Amino acid sequence: MQPIALGIADVSHAYGGRTVVRGVTLTVAPGELVCLVGPSGCGKTTLLRIAAGLEELQQGRIMIDGCAVAEPGYVVPPEARGVGFVFQDYALFPHLTVARNVAFGLHKLPPRERAARVRDVLSKVGMAEYADAYPHQLSGGQQQRVALARALAPRPRVMLLDEPFSGLDTRLREQIRDDTLHVLKDSGAATLMVTHDPEEAMFMADRLAVMRAGRIEQEGTPVDIYTRPATAFVASFFGQLNELVGVVRNGAVYTPFGAIATPGLGDGTKVDVLIRPEGLRLSVADGRGSSAVAAQVMTSRLLGRSSWIHLRLLTGDAAWGEGHVGHFHFHVRVPGRYLPREGEILQVGLDPAQAFVFPAQDTR
Amino acid sequence: MPTASRPLTLSSPALRLDGWGVGAAVFATLVAVPVLVVLGSLLMPFTDAWAHLAATVLPRYVVNSIWLMLGVGLGVVLLGVPTAWLVTMTRFPGVRIFEWALILPLASPAYVIGYTYTGLLDYAGPVQSALRAAFGWSAGDYWFPDMRSLGGAIIVLTLVFYPYVYLLARAAFLNQSVCALEVSRTLGRTAWQSFTHVALPLARPAIVGGVALALMETLSDFGTVQYFGVDTFTTGIYRTWLGIGEPVAALQLAAVLLVFVFAVLLLEQWSRGEQRYHHTSRYYRRLPTYPLRGMHAAGAWLMCAFPVVFGFLVPAAALAVWTVENAALALDPAFHQLLRNTLILAAGGAVITVLAAVLLAYALRLRGGTFVRVAARMATLGYAVPGAVVAVGILLPCVRLDNWIDATARDLFGAGTGLLMSGTLVAVIYAYVVRFLAVAFNPIEAGLGRITHSMDGAARVLGASPAATLMRVHAPLMAGSVLTATILVLVDVIKELPATLLMRPFNFDTLAVRTYQLAADERLAEAALPSMTIVAVGIVPVILLSLAIARSRPGDSGA
Numbered sequence: 051m052q053p054i055a056l057g058i059a060d061v062s063h064a065y066g067g068r069t070v071v072r073g074v075t076l077t078v079a080p081g082e083l084v085c086l087v088g089p090s091g092c093g094k095t096t097l098l099r100i101a102a103g104l105e106e107l108q109q110g111r112i113m114i115d116g117c118a119v120a121e122p123g124y125v126v127p128p129e130a131r132g133v134g135f136v137f138q139d140y141a142l143f144p145h146l147t148v149a150r151n152v153a154f155g156l157h158k159l160p161p162r163e164r165a166a167r168v169r170d171v172l173s174k175v176g177m178a179e180y181a182d183a184y185p186h187q188l189s190g191g192q193q194q195r196v197a198l199a200r201a202l203a204p205r206p207r208v209m210l211l212d213e214p215f216s217g218l219d220t221r222l223r224e225q226i227r228d229d230t231l232h233v234l235k236d237s238g239a240a241t242l243m244v245t246h247d248p249e250e251a252m253f254m255a256d257r258l259a260v261m262r263a264g265r266i267e268q269e270g271t272p273v274d275i276y277t278r279p280a281t282a283f284v285a286s287f288f289g290q291l292n293e294l295v296g297v298v299r300n301g302a303v304y305t306p307f308g309a310i311a312t313p314g315l316g317d318g319t320k321v322d323v324l325i326r327p328e329g330l331r332l333s334v335a336d337g338r339g340s341s342a343v344a345a346q347v348m349t350s351r352l353l354g355r356s357s358w359i360h361l362r363l364l365t366g367d368a369a370w371g372e373g374h375v376g377h378f379h380f381h382v383r384v385p386g387r388y389l390p391r392e393g394e395i396l397q398v399g400l401d402p403a404q405a406f407v408f409p410a411q412d413t414r
Numbered sequence: 415m416p417t418a419s420r421p422l423t424l425s426s427p428a429l430r431l432d433g434w435g436v437g438a439a440v441f442a443t444l445v446a447v448p449v450l451v452v453l454g455s456l457l458m459p460f461t462d463a464w465a466h467l468a469a470t471v472l473p474r475y476v477v478n479s480i481w482l483m484l485g486v487g488l489g490v491v492l493l494g495v496p497t498a499w500l501v502t503m504t505r506f507p508g509v510r511i512f513e514w515a516l517i518l519p520l521a522s523p524a525y526v527i528g529y530t531y532t533g534l535l536d537y538a539g540p541v542q543s544a545l546r547a548a549f550g551w552s553a554g555d556y557w558f559p560d561m562r563s564l565g566g567a568i569i570v571l572t573l574v575f576y577p578y579v580y581l582l583a584r585a586a587f588l589n590q591s592v593c594a595l596e597v598s599r600t601l602g603r604t605a606w607q608s609f610t611h612v613a614l615p616l617a618r619p620a621i622v623g624g625v626a627l628a629l630m631e632t633l634s635d636f637g638t639v640q641y642f643g644v645d646t647f648t649t650g651i652y653r654t655w656l657g658i659g660e661p662v663a664a665l666q667l668a669a670v671l672l673v674f675v676f677a678v679l680l681l682e683q684w685s686r687g688e689q690r691y692h693h694t695s696r697y698y699r700r701l702p703t704y705p706l707r708g709m710h711a712a713g714a715w716l717m718c719a720f721p722v723v724f725g726f727l728v729p730a731a732a733l734a735v736w737t738v739e740n741a742a743l744a745l746d747p748a749f750h751q752l753l754r755n756t757l758i759l760a761a762g763g764a765v766i767t768v769l770a771a772v773l774l775a776y777a778l779r780l781r782g783g784t785f786v787r788v789a790a791r792m793a794t795l796g797y798a799v800p801g802a803v804v805a806v807g808i809l810l811p812c813v814r815l816d817n818w819i820d821a822t823a824r825d826l827f828g829a830g831t832g833l834l835m836s837g838t839l840v841a842v843i844y845a846y847v848v849r850f851l852a853v854a855f856n857p858i859e860a861g862l863g864r865i866t867h868s869m870d871g872a873a874r875v876l877g878a879s880p881a882a883t884l885m886r887v888h889a890p891l892m893a894g895s896v897l898t899a900t901i902l903v904l905v906d907v908i909k910e911l912p913a914t915l916l917m918r919p920f921n922f923d924t925l926a927v928r929t930y931q932l933a934a935d936e937r938l939a940e941a942a943l944p945s946m947t948i949v950a951v952g953i954v955p956v957i958l959l960s961l962a963i964a965r966s967r968p969g970d971s972g973a
Contacts, residue, residue: 099871103875128874129879129882140868141866141869143872145891154872155877
């Protein structure tokens with residue numbers, strides 16, 4: 051069994067009467083980067099603060115390096131847990147220079163070693179020449195790097211990051227999170243990072259935990275979660291979907307794009323069918339192929355790496371069940387540049403691996 | 415090493431009655447006591463003394479107070495709003511100096527300005543003497559306005575209190591959305607129309623707030639109205655307490671005064687709510703300013719110079735001359751005794767008030783429950799309560815308590831304890847805490863607000879214990895705010911007259927008290943030295959304020 055650097059066991063938490071974390075269990079191995087991802091208000095930041103000891107544990111247990119640091123009746127204060135924490139607002143001390151901010155957690159080292167460590171960790175994040183600057187003189191990206199360096203300086207066993215990139219603008223964010231990923235991986239610390247941005251989570255994480263309403267809805271590698279979402283919520287969280295409703299008949303649900311097998315769902319079950327925009331293939335309508343579904347292009351747009359095409363279904367409206375009236379509007383993503391003209395008729399095919407069926411009561 | 419310890423949360427959402435909550439409650443109660451005592455006096459039997467007061471002087475107090483409030487309210491708007499607009503939105507020679515010089519009149523307590531103008535303008539003063547010499551008039555040949563009148567009091571109070579309106583209106587004009595003004599211009603309104611249709615309505619809550627502060631000070635004023643012979647509640651309280659010796663009737667007068675104060679306080683609270691609503695934009699840009707030339711510039715210059723010259727320069731110059739003429743008094747040991755007494759009171763008052771404010775601010779931060787918030791709000795309402803009211807509200811319970819302890823001690827031990835509270839420094843300083851807690855609390859709360867909760871968290875996670883967090887993060891970041899708070903209270907204590915006059919230990923004279931006594935004895939020239947000293951001290955916070963104004967000119971700094 052892999053050793054565990056950070057263990058969160060059956061933690062629940064409530065503010066007043068409102069429960070925000072419900073029985074969450076999660077572990078992070080040394081050197082592993084786990085992203086806790088979910089919409090705002092799902093309890094992910096609270097969980098992170100409980101792990102750091104900034105929030106009082108109410109129920110459950112927190113383990114660091116195999117030792118309990120918090121369980122009911124026993125609490126190790128945050129200063130004795132050996133964790134690093136990067137705050138969403140960075141929380142740099144405004145009265146201290148960059149170097150002294152980074153040295154803040156190194157008060158137990160002799161001065162010479164302390165200075166060396168500060169230099170070392172600042173150069174790791176590329177901020178060595180700003181050692182004597184004050185936080186207000188730095189840009190947002192520079193402040194983020196200093197916050198990261200300050201958290202890493204005492205060589206914590208566990209790093210906790212709370213939305214560390216949310217204060218940065220889009221272009222800077224990509225650069226900084228790339229740098230941060232490598233610095234964290236080099237440090238060897240077990241990292242738990244909180245984010246609401248699914249793309250960011252997939253970029254950073256070895257493993258993802260998708261949280262919703264205080265619970266972990268699914269845990270796994272980014273590939274697992276993207277290709278085998280456990281719930282409709284998880285599927286839709288990682289990208290816009292074409293949504294249909296249907297009813298299971300003979301072990302399958304019929305859609306205008308063809309039948310999708312529904313193992314484990316009884317006949318008559320109402321289901322939601324979610325199809326990723328890249329799960330639909332477009333080809334020139336040549337009339338061949340009996341299962342061909344025809345659609346008319348409404349608009350097409352180049353988004354850079356891919357093209358985004360709005361289509362209107364021309365055939366099969368009656369074939370796929372109740373609840374839909376009029377023309378069905380759906381989206382297809384095609385890699386690269388593909389911009390069919392407005393009004394053009396195309397043929398649509400389905401990749402069943404990118405279509406997901408869930409019982410309909412699973413609300414998003 | 416992991417050690418067991420009590421869970422130490424940094425923010426607890428639950429309403430809890432622990433040490434912080436209890437502390438906040440104690441301060442709130444202490445501040446509320448004088449007010450409750452005063453209001454409670456309405457439940458005490460109304461004596462013959464009250465009937466006499468009600469039949470004779472009470473109507474005069476009410477009428478005078480209303481005239482004062484109307485006159486000062488109008489005056490401070492007329493001086494404060496145009497000057498604020500001119501320095502914020504226009505450019506003319508000297509505008510940068512006026513920007514801070516316009517708050518100079520705040521340095522001096524109203525009574526000092528009142529004494530000074532009386533000295534300048536009365537029959538024997540330099541102005542009338544010069545007129546007589548120039549035209550060969552003698553007494554009775556000519557009419558000259560009497561400074562010592564209701565009108566004179568209105569002029570003096572206006573000249574001293576207009577900076578409240580100026581400061582708040584200026585802040586409102588600075589914070590106004592540039593966009594709103596620009597939209598107005600693009601929609602075809604002129605600069606003047608933009609002012610009246612956009613800027614003024616947006617700034618109205620701030621202006622009302624400034625007027626409310628000026629009116630609170632007007633209602634609190636004792637020195638000026640007493641000297642000018644304008645009978646108001648504060649002079650009535652003083653006379654009823656010390657002259658007639660009717661403490662209960664004095665309390666009942668104070669209660670009526672509180673009704674006026676509460677009305678103004680409601681006005682001020684309303685204006686605060688409105689301001690919160692209007693301040694939506696966090697981003698500033700350089701405000702578009704209109705350069706003024708020729709007659710316009712001269713007019714703007716005169717408008718701004720008028721309150722500075724008459725509110726500060728003329729009285730300060732007169733005081734300076736009289737001080738020099740009586741310079742020998744500075745060597746008098748009696749004067750040194752005054753300085754010593756003043757410093758003892760000011761330092762004691764400031765230190766204890768600031769300590770209370772720090773405790774209250776931390777209670778609010780660590781236990782931000784409704785209970786603590788309400789307690790903090792109550793504890794900082796003392797600024798609205800006139801010094802005379804605070805004084806009688808504290809004195810009566812103190813006297814009763816002292817008498818009871820003394821009598822009990824006599825019964826039990828056969829020896830009395832004398833007066834423990836009333837007429838001691840304890841009672842005076844208690845009054846200062848009640849009156850000036852808000853003065854100290856506001857900068858400290860603002861300073862604490864700049865230390866975010868995540869900074870606390872960062873320090874803890876980086877290995878600092880709560881005590882170390884306090885020393886390494888809070889102490890250095892709070893030092894400036896605590897110093898500011900201390901200076902502000904120090905100066906306010908030095909300027910405070912009625913509370914000190916009523917509550918000081920026997921023969922324990924301060925600068926303010928001595929100034930008042932000398933003026934009452936018509937020894938205005940001798941009053942110049944203590945007056946000048948008070949003004950010199952009063953300049954300090956004004957300088958601090960000016961520096962803050964210079965620093966916080968949004969739109970000037972940054973790209």
